[in-house]
Amino acid sequence: xxxxxxxxxxxxxxxxxxxxxxxxxxxxxxxxxxxxxxxxxxxxxxxxxxxxxxxxxxxxxxxxxxxxxxxxxxxxxxxxxxxxxxxxxxxxxxxxxxxxxxxxxxxxxxxxxxxxxxxxxxxxxxxxxxxxxxxxxxxxxxxxxxxxxxxxxxxxxxxxxxxxxxxxxxxxxxxxxxxxxxxxxxxxxxxxxxxxxxxxxxxxxxxxxxxxxxxxxxxxxxxxxxxxxxxxxxxxxxxxxxxxxxxxxxxxxxxxxxxxxxxxxxxxxxxxxxxxxxxxxxxxxxxxxxxxxxxxxxxxxxxxxxxxxxxxxxxxxxxxxxxxxxxxxxxxxxxxxxxxxxxxxxxxxxxxxxxxxxxxxxxxxxxxxxxxxxxxxxxxxxxxxxxxxxxxxxxxxxxxxxxxxxxxxxxxxxxxxxxxxxxxxxxxxxxxxxxxxxxxxxxxxxxxxxxxxxxxxxxxxxxxxxxxxxxxxxxxxxxxxxxxxxxxxxxxxxxxxxxxxxxxxxxxxxxxxxxxxxxxxxxxxxxxxxxxxxxxxxxxxxxxxxxxxxxxxxxxxxxxxxxxxxxxxxxxxxxx
Amino acid sequence: xxxxxxxxxxxxxxxxxxxxxxxxxxxxxxxxxxxxxxxxxxxxxxxxxxxxxxxxxxxxxxxxxxxxxxxxxxxxxxxxxxxxxxxxxxxxxxxxxxxxxxxxxxxxxxxxxxxxxxxxxxxxxxxxxxxxxxxxxxxxxxxxxxxxxxxxxxxxxxxxxxxxxxxxxxxxxxxxxxxxxxxxxxxxxxxxxxxxxxxxxxxxxxxxxxxxxxxxxxxxxxxxxxxxxx
Numbered sequence: 001x002x003x004x005x006x007x008x009x010x011x012x013x014x015x016x017x018x019x020x021x022x023x024x025x026x027x028x029x030x031x032x033x034x035x036x037x038x039x040x041x042x043x044x045x046x047x048x049x050x051x052x053x054x055x056x057x058x059x060x061x062x063x064x065x066x067x068x069x070x071x072x073x074x075x076x077x078x079x080x081x082x083x084x085x086x087x088x089x090x091x092x093x094x095x096x097x098x099x100x101x102x103x104x105x106x107x108x109x110x111x112x113x114x115x116x117x118x119x120x121x122x123x124x125x126x127x128x129x130x131x132x133x134x135x136x137x138x139x140x141x142x143x144x145x146x147x148x149x150x151x152x153x154x155x156x157x158x159x160x161x162x163x164x165x166x167x168x169x170x171x172x173x174x175x176x177x178x179x180x181x182x183x184x185x186x187x188x189x190x191x192x193x194x195x196x197x198x199x200x201x202x203x204x205x206x207x208x209x210x211x212x213x214x215x216x217x218x219x220x221x222x223x224x225x226x227x228x229x230x231x232x233x234x235x236x237x238x239x240x241x242x243x244x245x246x247x248x249x250x251x252x253x254x255x256x257x258x259x260x261x262x263x264x265x266x267x268x269x270x271x272x273x274x275x276x277x278x279x280x281x282x283x284x285x286x287x288x289x290x291x292x293x294x295x296x297x298x299x300x301x302x303x304x305x306x307x308x309x310x311x312x313x314x315x316x317x318x319x320x321x322x323x324x325x326x327x328x329x330x331x332x333x334x335x336x337x338x339x340x341x342x343x344x345x346x347x348x349x350x351x352x353x354x355x356x357x358x359x360x361x362x363x364x365x366x367x368x369x370x371x372x373x374x375x376x377x378x379x380x381x382x383x384x385x386x387x388x389x390x391x392x393x394x395x396x397x398x399x400x401x402x403x404x405x406x407x408x409x410x411x412x413x414x415x416x417x418x419x420x421x422x423x424x425x426x427x428x429x430x431x432x433x434x435x436x437x438x439x440x441x442x443x444x445x446x447x448x449x450x451x452x453x454x455x456x457x458x459x460x461x462x463x464x465x466x467x468x469x470x471x472x473x474x475x476x477x478x479x480x481x482x483x484x485x486x487x488x489x490x491x492x493x494x495x496x497x498x499x500x501x502x503x504x505x506x507x508x509x510x511x512x513x514x515x516x517x518x519x520x521x522x523x524x525x526x527x528x529x530x531x532x533x534x535x536x537x538x539x540x541x542x543x544x545x546x547x548x549x550x551x552x553x554x555x556x557x558x559x560x561x562x563x564x565x566x567x568x569x570x571x572x573x574x575x576x
Numbered sequence: 577x578x579x580x581x582x583x584x585x586x587x588x589x590x591x592x593x594x595x596x597x598x599x600x601x602x603x604x605x606x607x608x609x610x611x612x613x614x615x616x617x618x619x620x621x622x623x624x625x626x627x628x629x630x631x632x633x634x635x636x637x638x639x640x641x642x643x644x645x646x647x648x649x650x651x652x653x654x655x656x657x658x659x660x661x662x663x664x665x666x667x668x669x670x671x672x673x674x675x676x677x678x679x680x681x682x683x684x685x686x687x688x689x690x691x692x693x694x695x696x697x698x699x700x701x702x703x704x705x706x707x708x709x710x711x712x713x714x715x716x717x718x719x720x721x722x723x724x725x726x727x728x729x730x731x732x733x734x735x736x737x738x739x740x741x742x743x744x745x746x747x748x749x750x751x752x753x754x755x756x757x758x759x760x761x762x763x764x765x766x767x768x769x770x771x772x773x774x775x776x777x778x779x780x781x782x783x784x785x786x787x788x789x790x791x792x793x794x795x796x797x798x799x800x801x802x803x804x805x806x
Contacts, residue, residue, distance in 0.1 A: 400632045403657030403676040408587035410677050415590070463586050497584065497634040526634070 006328040010358055014335060017182055017354045024178040025346055032086075033167040036143070037079040038062040042072070048104050051075050051147055067152075067161035068098075073118055076148040078165050086141050091134040092173045095165045098241040099150035100126040105138050106145055114240070120153035125240040134167070156245035159297040180232050183350055186357030187228040193364040194221040200368035204375025211374075213269030217367055220261040224360045227254040228353045248298045255302050258356060259309025260287060263316050265363065270320040283312060303348050307340050310355075325366050332359055384549050389438045391542050392483040395490065396434045408462035423461045430454045437482035442550070445478040445510065445519075452489045452506070459493055465502040473510030478517055480572075481546035485521060488559075488568050491539040492523035496566070500524035504565065515574050516554075523566045547572060577625040577691060581608040582615040583655065584633050588676070592628060592655065592683070599684040603691070612641060624650045626690045628674075631656035631665070642668055647705035647712040649728065649742040651693055651750075653686045667702035668714075669751045693750045701751045706732055706739035715739060717756075721769040721785045723748065725762040735787045759783060759801055760794040773805055 043058040045051040059077060067074070076097075093110070095103065100114030100123050110133075114126030138144075146165055155161075201214075230251050233239065239247065260283065267279045286308065314333040320326045336355035340347040347355075405427065412420035433451045437443055449471060456467040469489075485508070493501055504524040511518040540559065547555035551572040559568040579596070583589040589608050596606050607622075609615035612633050619627075627645055629652055639661075645652045646669040654665045655674045662673040671693060672686040703714040715732060722733045725745040732739040741748065749756065749764060759765045765783055772784035773793075781793035783801075793801060 399657035399659070399676075404585050404588060407591060407657075407677040408585060410679075411587040411591035411594075415587075495634070 003324045003327040006362070007331045010328055010332045010362060011335060014332065014339075014355060014358055017185065017358075018339065018351050021182045021350045021354060022343070022346060024182065025349070031166050031168060031172070032083040033091075034081040035078065036081055037077075038164075039077045040067060041075045041077070042070075043075070044073070045075060045149075048107060048109070048147065048149070051149065052107055062163065064160040064163060067163055068155070068158045070152055070161075071155065072153070073116060073149070073151045076146075076150060076163065078146040078148075080144045080146065080167060082139055082141050082144055082167075084141050086139045087136055089139075089169045090136065091139045091167050091169060093132040093134055093146065093165060093167055094173070095130050095132070095148070096128065097126070097130075097148065097150060097163045098128060098155045098161060098244055099152040099163075100124055100241075101130075101148050101150040103132055104147040104149075105132075105134065107147070108138070110134070110138070116149050116151035117153075118151070123151050123153045125154055125242050126150075127238050128234060128241045128244050129238055131173070139167075152241070154242035156242075158245065158248075180235050180350075183228050183232055183353050186353050187225065187232075189361050190221065190224045190228075190357050193361040194225065197221070197364040197368045197371075201371050204372045204378075211269075211371075213265050214367070216261055216265035216268050217363060220258065220265055221360060221364060223254055223257045223261060224356060227251070227258060227356070230254060231350075231353065252298060252302055252305070255305040255309075256287075259305045259312070262309055262359065263312040266313055266316040266320075269367075270323060270326065271316070279316060286312060299345075299348055303340070303344055306348070306352050307337065310337050310340065313359075325370075329359065329362060329366075332362065381549055384545065385441060388481070388542065388546055388549065391538070392487075393434070393438050395483070395487060395538070395542065396431075400494070401490070405458060405462055412461075419461060423458065426454055426458045426461065430458060434483075437486075440482055442479040443482045445475040445480055448480060448482065448485045449475065449508070451483075451486045455486060455489055455493075456501075456506075459498055460502070463498040463502070465498060467498070467501045468505030470505060470507045471510065472507065474512075475510050478510065480517075480519075480570075481550050484543050484546055484570070485519075487539045487542050488521050488523065491537065492566065496524040496526040500526065512574060516571050517574055518571050519569065521568045522562075523568065525561055525564060525566045543568075543570070577604045578622065579604050579606050579626040579628060579687075579690070580615065580618055580624045581606055581628045582612070582633065583608070583628070583630045584610050585630075586610070588630075595678075595680045595683050596628070596687060599680055599687055600691075604687065619648070626651045626653060626671070628653050628655050628686075630654075631658055631661070639664070639668070642670070643705050643712050643714065646670065647707055647742055649744065649747065651690055651747060653690060655683075669701045669703070669705065671751065693747060701753060704732060704739075704741060706741050708739075713739075717753065717766070718768070720756075720766055721787060721789065722766060722791050723756070723764040733785075733789065757797075757801065757804060759797050760792050763791050765791055767804060770805065773801070 038061065039059040040062045041051075041054060041059045043054050045054055054075075062076065093103070093105070095101070095113070097113070100116040102112045102116060103110050111130070113130040115122070115124035116126075117123040148165075197217075230247060233247060263283050264280070267283075271279050310333055314330060314337065317326050317330045317333060321330065332355070336352075336359070339351050339355065343351060405423070409420055409423050409427075412423055430451070433447070433454060437447070437451060449469065453469050456469055460466045489506060492506070501524050506524075507522040509518075509520040509522075511520075540557075544557050547557050547570055555570070555572040557568070557570045559566065561567075581589060581592045581596070583592055589610060593606055593608055596604070607618055607624075609618055615627075618624075627650055629642065629645060631639070631642065631654055633641070642652065642654065642665060651671040652669075653672045653674060654662075654670050655676065655678065656665075657676040659673075659675045662675070665673050672689050674682055674686050701717060703716055704720060705712045706715050715734065719734055720732055721735065723741075723745065724731045724733065726740070728742075728744055730741045730743060730745055730748055732741050743751075745762070745764060749758065752764070755767050756764050757767060765785070769786040770783050771786055773781070774784065775781050779795065781795075781798050783791045783793055785791060
């Protein structure tokens with residue numbers, strides 16, 4: 001049970017990487033410093049002295065929603081309680097604020113992030129995240145007050161300002177980046193899988209075959225690479241605060257793209273054409289509904305998009321449960337949905353990338369294996385095509401027919417030179433058609449009929465008779481493997497004999513029904529035998545192999561004796 | 577001599593008839609059959625000295641027909657496009673193999689060979705077609721110890737049994753390999769199976785074969801046989 005093994009491996013990876021993320025996140029959030037109060041004030045105060053002199057009623061509790069909409073100068077005040085061991089360690093003040101700011105610790109200037117100003121032109125934007133070293137003399141045990149003079153002239157309107165400070169020890173600060181290593185690992189896995197997938201497609205020649213799902217998977221892979229990059233842009237490199245809205249919009253767009261591409265790929269890969277449009281319309285409707293009903297706030301929207309994409313993908317994948325390759329994917333999507341419900345915040349921040357990376361790595365490895373199988377099949381079919389071409393030529397120059405025709409030509413040269421000349425022309429036409437046929441995978445039915453008629457004309461001239469080849473039905477727009485009818489005609493000439501062929505002739509009935517082409521060739525029956533065409537003969541083997549190569553699943557060939565004729569029928573799906 | 581041409585292609589049949597008649601100039605009489613049934617009918621109603629046989633009549637593998645022909649009294653000349661099977665045809669005991677397309681010279685050579693079959697000895701025969709209750713069977717010439725004239729037929733002596741072949745001894749020797757030599761006017765012996773060449777009382781000689789059977793040696797064949805054995 002290979003799919004069970006794959007499912008197990010995927011879940012071990014999901015659990016392992018997810019646990020690493022959760023542990024790293026927990027370490028980051030723990031702080032020995034207790035936040036006792038966070039306040040904000042819009043009262044005018046040009047410097048720290050003025051701010052310290054502000055009356056207490058000028059301060060009010062920090063309102064993130066209001067701060068998010070603020071566009072001028074303001075002051076923030078945080079009251080912290082340092083632990084008893086505070087002086088034994090070195091501390092960093094980490095600050096997240098969409099503003100230009102100047103930071104004061106217990107009234108003492110400790111650093112600047114940009115340049116706050118009363119007017120936009122004078123403001124120099126600060127970084128979205130900043131850190132300030134706290135001298136040991138500043139971080140003594142007991143209460144401390146942090147005051148921040150800020151201005152946010154360039155901030156876009158958002159649901160929450162997400163302003164905050166945290167005091168971390170050096171080891172904690174170092175561990176700050178650990179969880180992003182997990183995301184980096186996921187990113188590396190996606191990039192590796194993408195590279196392996198690309199190489200696999202090139203080396204297996206599968207790119208020569210059209211696969212509707214492959215562009216979707218490529219797009220999904222690209223989005224899968226961009227999404228963690230966009231997410232880790234802030235913790236790894238940082239940026240000025242006025243870029244924040246752009247980054248969040250980019251992340252949301254990438255989330256939306258992933259949520260559409262993943263189900264889209266599954267539809268293209270596994271859902272048959274008639275049902276594909278219904279599934280696509282369903283996705284489009286759900287996406288539109290989500291946009292209309294989307295809640296405010298980046299996090300809520302992102303979570304909804306992530307969750308919706310996973311549910312959609314799971315729904316589509318579940319429809320193909322009978323396909324073994326889909327089962328590990330179904331299990332992984334189900335587990336991801338569970339994680340999204342159980343740890344929504346962590347899922348949004350990082351677990352989603354891990355789950356997405358595993359899904360994408362699995363899809364790319366599976367598609368690479370699929371491409372390899374297709375490549376092998378392609379090689380087998382190419383070898384089969386070459387074998388069939390050789391067989392076609394070999395049959396066409398088989399000594400009995402060719403040498404008898406040449407011997408007849410010898411006699412005609414002496415008996416009737418005009419007929420001999422005509423026979424030479426027919427032989428030339430026959431070999432010309434045959435050469436053209438042997439170089440192609442498919443020929444039109446009218447070309448195949450022309451080849452048969454030339455063959456019969458040659459036999460007629462050599463045997464001093466005439467064989468009719470009647471066609472009933474519309475032959476236009478029908479292609480078939482070369483030499484199929486020619487082979488059946490040649491079989492009838494050989495086995496039933498020329499006299500029977502001349503008396504009865506051939507009738508080809510062409511029909512299109514229920515999306516399939518149906519050909520029925522009525523050939524003369526051998527006078528003394530009820531089975532003129534042995535089932536294991538090279539001729540019928542050629543016909544079967546050619547049709548099987550044309551439509552591996554959908555072609556059929558049958559033949560047998562009827563009351564007074566030999567009937568060969570063949571069918572294959574119409575090419576729309 | 578009377579020769580039957582068996583060929584289903586009308587122009588090829590006409591060519592065979594025309595070229596053969598021109599070459600032999602009345603020394604041979606030719607009949608033609610276009611199908612197997614017609615050929616069988618003619619062979620049953622008349623005595624033929626030779627048959628010009630196409631190996632592919634209406635798609636049938638001609639070797640079954642060839643085996644039946646080779647088991648009979650007349651010589652067989654194959655006229656076929658299947659040159660890849662010429663050696664196999666010779667092994668069955670055909671006198672000659674004419675490949676299609678052919679000219680008068682090549683066909684004439686085969687007909688001359690038929691006319692002088694007693695002098696001609698291709699020696700490529702490997703099997704002998706013998707008659708059984710249900711048709712013909714192949715006997716390897718390696719297993720044949722000796723062949724005795726039996727009226728218009730031949731009795732083929734094997735290690736533990738005898739078989740019957742239609743060709744008389746005179747026609748058969750022209751097909752057999754050099755191991756088969758005449759030791760008596762009524763006997764051909766396979767030298768590979770001779771164990772002892774001994775003189776009997778009254779200037780009589782005999783050969784002891786590998787199965788213990790004795791074969792008489794005619795006085796006129798003693799010196800030639802001794803030269804070949806020693």
